[in-house]
Amino acid sequence: MISASAAMGFGLARSLWALRSVAKSDACSLILRRRHLSSTSGHLDLGKNFAFAFDIDGVLVRGSKAIEEGKQALRLLQEHKIPWILLTNGGGKTEAERVAGLSRELGIKISEDQFIQSHTPFKRLVNTYDKVLVSGGDGDKCRHVAQTYGFKDCVTSVDLIALNPTIWPFHRFTAADMKRAQSLSDSPFDAVLVFNDPRDWGCEAQIIIDILTSQAGKFGTKNPTLDQTVPIYFSNNDLLWANEYHLPRFGQGAFRTSIEKLFLDYTGTPLESTIIGKPFLFTYEYAHSFLNEWRKSAFGYTEDVQRVYMVGDNPASDIRGGNSYGWSTLLVKTGVYQEGDHLDAKSKPRATVANVLEAVLYAIEHEHELSLRK
Numbered sequence: 032m033i034s035a036s037a038a039m040g041f042g043l044a045r046s047l048w049a050l051r052s053v054a055k056s057d058a059c060s061l062i063l064r065r066r067h068l069s070s071t072s073g074h075l076d077l078g079k080n081f082a083f084a085f086d087i088d089g090v091l092v093r094g095s096k097a098i099e100e101g102k103q104a105l106r107l108l109q110e111h112k113i114p115w116i117l118l119t120n121g122g123g124k125t126e127a128e129r130v131a132g133l134s135r136e137l138g139i140k141i142s143e144d145q146f147i148q149s150h151t152p153f154k155r156l157v158n159t160y161d162k163v164l165v166s167g168g169d170g171d172k173c174r175h176v177a178q179t180y181g182f183k184d185c186v187t188s189v190d191l192i193a194l195n196p197t198i199w200p201f202h203r204f205t206a207a208d209m210k211r212a213q214s215l216s217d218s219p220f221d222a223v224l225v226f227n228d229p230r231d232w233g234c235e236a237q238i239i240i241d242i243l244t245s246q247a248g249k250f251g252t253k254n255p256t257l258d259q260t261v262p263i264y265f266s267n268n269d270l271l272w273a274n275e276y277h278l279p280r281f282g283q284g285a286f287r288t289s290i291e292k293l294f295l296d297y298t299g300t301p302l303e304s305t306i307i308g309k310p311f312l313f314t315y316e317y318a319h320s321f322l323n324e325w326r327k328s329a330f331g332y333t334e335d336v337q338r339v340y341m342v343g344d345n346p347a348s349d350i351r352g353g354n355s356y357g358w359s360t361l362l363v364k365t366g367v368y369q370e371g372d373h374l375d376a377k378s379k380p381r382a383t384v385a386n387v388l389e390a391v392l393y394a395i396e397h398e399h400e401l402s403l404r405k
């Protein structure tokens with residue numbers, strides 16, 4: 032029986048050996064890796080069969096710093112024409128702005144057509160709702176995002192507070208913040224869209240509950256039975272996320288939990304909401320078709336992708352969502368997940384690896400084994 036390494040051919044086996052050494056080594060190995068790869072006969076030529084979807088925070092970057100193995104992993108895929116997209120529950124900026132920043136941090140050109148953030152699928156609601164409360168994010172950034180998507184009447188909490196500060200007397204808006212307040216139309220609110228983590232939970236919670244229990248969306252009114260009259264959408268359900276701090280931090284999912292509890296305590300009935308982002312099916316369906324479009328436009332692959340590897344650090348979102356959609360899942364240890372954390376049955380990955388470069392190497396090796404069986 033022929034060994035996998037022998038069957039792979041010396042060149043490929045040597046490439047993978049060199050790539051593995053890079054995962055554990057230093058900058059010198061990068062040069063070595065390039066030498067080894069350039070000495071193989073062409074690319075690995077596996078890219079038409081599979082692709083990657085990478086989470087960003089805790090996988091490719093941590094806070095504002097790139098994870099070194101992330102840079103190596105993306106360069107490797109680029110060199111070998113293996114398609115990948117970024118699928119993040121982050122948000123709060125336009126896709127163009129975020130892609131420009133990530134391209135700088137990771138040292139590789141990333142297209143908007145391979146980037147999905149938590150609120151990207153809100154684009155599909157543009158023709159459904161006219162007047163929306165755009166909740167969360169820094170300053171006016173999310174209003175700007177909503178406007179670039181095509182929403183016509185975008186209101187933020189500062190517009191309401193500027194009109195009447197007693198709506199939430201403990202607000203922390205500065206005079207400079209108040210200057211970006213925009214005048215309000217008379218029309219009722221059609222929906223509340225939570226784009227990103229609100230910076231002032233108290234103020235945002237008050238305004239959201241006011242709108243949800245208003246008379247048909249008319250701000251400043253209250254329907255006598257406290258029925259929910261306006262729909263609410265959350266773009267991200269992550270309870271936790273990873274930044275530079277050594278322990279996971281509360282995310283937008285924690286805000287959703289607080290809104291649900293407030294609504295229940297206040298009205299006596301459970302909140303009805305729509306949650307998108309990972310791990311929800313809607314976002315994976317969106318991402319899968321988005322990925323196929325990217326493969327077609329960037330690589331000319333006309334047939335749909337056969338296998339997608341979701342690489343993430345958050346078992347409850349990246350891994351759970353990937354598993355339930357039928358993708359292969361690889362859990363890294365550079366973010367939220369820490370060695371020994373409990374994994375429930377739905378959040379167990381195909382494999383747990385040290386970092387994103389190890390995840391990519393794992394998948395490439397697996398794909399090569401599959402190709403040998405044919």
Ligand SMILES: [Mg+2]
Binds near residue numbers: 088089090343344
């Ligand atoms: Mg993450």
